[in-house]
Amino acid sequence: MQLIRAKPCNLEPLNKIKTSDMVAISTLSIHAADESHRVSDVTPPINISTTYRYDSDPAKLKTASEIDGLGDDVVYSRLSHHNGVLVEETIGAITKSEAVIYSSGLGAFNAAMAHLNPKKLFIGQAYHGCHGIADIMTRNYGLKQLSLSEEDLKLIEEGDLIHIETPVNPNSWCFDIQKFADLAHEKGAKLLVDSTFAPLQDPFEFGADMVMHSATKYFGGHSDLLAGLLLTKDKEVKKALQLDRVYLGTNIGNLEASLLFRSLKTFELRVKAQSASAEIIAKHLQEKKESLPKLLEVHHSSLQSEAFVAAQLKGIHSPTFSIIVDSAETARLLPSKLKYFYHATSLGGAESLIEWRCMSDVTAPPGLLRISVGLENVDDLIGDLVTALE
Ligand SMILES: Cc1ncc(COP(=O)(O)O)c(C=O)c1O
Structure with a gap:
């Protein structure tokens, strides 16, 4: 029986873009996976088939x-599916690494822990969900957890893992x-970096062994999908x-992969614009602090x-x-005084959010x-925040 396909891609194959070509992120995020498009649709079709x-x-x-059922050798969607492959190829190219996509950021952290299987985990301030996974491992398998204090770090040995965010x-x-x-590295241990809050930084440049992201945030960028990422420089590790x-059962869903592939096209543009605005707002609030008695502290890397x-x-x-x-x-009151910030958890979307953080994180200070x-x-965002704080 002849399979009836969607209009097959009978265009001349596009020249393969190599990451070594020094192509800019904005170009790679649109074209890096061109060669893997199966049909001539400019936006690859949403595939919902599980098999x-x-x-x-x-x-x-x-x-x-x-057959391993991975990559484009598709058998069953828990193993691999076409839009997941397009996403991994594109993110691999823009991060100059090997990318593996998951159903959430915590799915990615769990997968890193399963793969690296550390003897001891050194972890400090980090997303509360990563602490939650480490605590499950301590409860079930006796994983030893230590802090990032100088005292504790003296105990690091081969086979251990440092996790920083x-x-x-x-x-x-x-x-x-x-x-x-x-x-x-001095002790034969490894470093995992959660780079969710700075999706354009390259932790590999500074010696990270593995990088994770909640792709739900800036890679997704529209508050409409859950995804996670692990990045490695090693094809075998990928x-x-x-x-x-396959056995953790945490591949990204087909629909989410399509949404994420759409999001990647504006990835750099969005992050740079949001970052520039955040820096302007944080610095403005820091400078105006004296005239805003209710505002005690501003925390941001730009400071x-x-x-x-x-x-x-x-x-x-x-x-x-x-x-x-x-x-x-x-x-508790401030979010209700704002016009342009939704009071909600999460981050990374096109719409500004504010969150009274102790509503979702028991470790957050009350103010x-x-x-x-x-x-x-x-300017609209600054005006809104300053008026509410006044
Ligand atoms: C820094 C950081 N890492 C990991 C996660 C977990 O990601 P997800 O919600 O996609 O599982 C989050 C979620 O907010 C986060 O902020």
Whole structure:
């Protein structure tokens, strides 16, 4: 039986873009996977199929030991599907690494822990969900957890893992990636960096062994999909992660992959615009603090002066930052006084969000509000925040 296909791609194959071509991120995010489009549609079709028909020619059938069902060799969507492949190819090109996509950021962290299987985990301030996963591992398998204090880091040994988040949730302060990479590597340990808050930074440049992102945030960018990412420089590690993902059951869904592929086309544009606005707003609030008695502190990497911050972020600060106001009551009220900020958790979307953070994070101080800057006009956002704080 002849399979009836969507209009096949009978165009001349586009010249393959190589990451070594030094092509800019904005171009790669649109064209890096051109060669893998299966049909001539400019926007690749949404595939919702969970399963794929085998070849109708019995002579071409292979056994399970001959096919892995990964990549474009599709068998079943938990293993791999076309839009997931397009997403991995594109993100791999723009991050100059091997990308593995997951159904959420925490799915990615869980997969990193399963793959690296550390003897001890050194973890400090980080997304509360990553602590939650580490706690499950401690409860079930006795994983030893230590902090990032100098005292604790003296105990690092081969086979251990340091996990840092930089800039860190919720206040967007940066940690020195190179310092932690050196500490880990001196002892044969590894460094995992959660780069969610600065999606354009390259932690590999400073020695990270693996990078994770909640792609729900800036890669997705529209508050309409959940996804996670692990990045590695090693093709073998990518393969091992993809094989583990089959049994962890955490591949990205087909529909989410289509949405994410759409989002990638505006990735750099969005992040740069949101980052520029966040820096302007954070600095403006910091300068106006004296005239705004309810505003006690502004936390953002653009207000840090250490040399490593400039080296890591290259002027593209996190589009998310936080403020501390004078009381829990002010923090509870402030979101209701704003016109252009939705009161909601999460970050990275086109619309600005503010969150009284202790509503979703038990470790947050009572006066902390986290602000995710969207794509609205920056003067409108400043006017809105200042009026509410006044
Ligand atoms: C820094 C950071 N890492 C990881 C996660 C988890 O990502 P997800 O919600 O996609 O599982 C989040 C979510 O807010 C986050 O902010």
